[in-house]
Amino acid sequence: MKIATWNINGIKARLNNLIIWLKQNQPDIVCLQETKSSDEQFPYLSIETLGYHVETNGQKGFNGVALLSRMRPYEINRNLPGDISDKQARFIEGVYSTQNGVIRIASLYLPNGNPIRSDKYLYKLSWMRRLHDFAIDRLRLEEPLILAGDYNIIPRRIDAKDPTKWKENALFLPSAREAFQKLVNLGFTDAIRAVSIEAEYTFWQYQAAAWLKNDGIRIDHLLLSPEASDKLMQAFVQKKMRGWGQASDHVPVWVDLDI
């Protein structure tokens, strides 16, 4: 089963690229982030025509996540527990039934957290605590589980072309990286790091010729539960997508599971 996560930076601006990419790559499940669309405005038909079920947690203008899947999910959750006052659309979880059992997948868009001395950084840490508690709950199910998405976390120095320039940034601040490592330490496998010890960037900013200079960072991750990790066959970053016309600033990250 081929599963990808992709921060598309606007479903409307990226719809043509998304459609071509779906046709060329035939993923079974896709986790999208930053759709920047209300559910009412989401282009369901263009995607359903290609044979995908579409489940969204949308928000007008900002954030927004979605799950595209060949199979119909038998359960969808749009709420990350822990703060009923949080209205930002950053989480959707789907549960799918296969011939080899269940697979559970969340598409998440973790808060950026900049500037670091602001409520935005506190919101990031609080969101990560909620994700941590949610993960403990889900791991108890002992199912193949993938927490996929834009984590807005650069885990290690190897994950940035120039780590020094991210030193005072919410993506690389020790407390944010510690929270990420604490999550991984619950028993998850960082899929890309399971197959590669090289630099594997997933984001290059639009400014300052970042793509030209390969000045990237790795912030989009697929965390696999032990039951999912056991079935991992392949993982890779689809770097070439950054070179397409009208590219997102993020590229897709893939895993292939023996399910």
Add this chain to the structure above:
DNA sequence: ATGCCGGGTACGACCCGA
């Protein structure tokens, strides 16, 4: 050293992202 780019809203600037 972020707001240089790019997408959003809404249609002229301004918010947001990493």
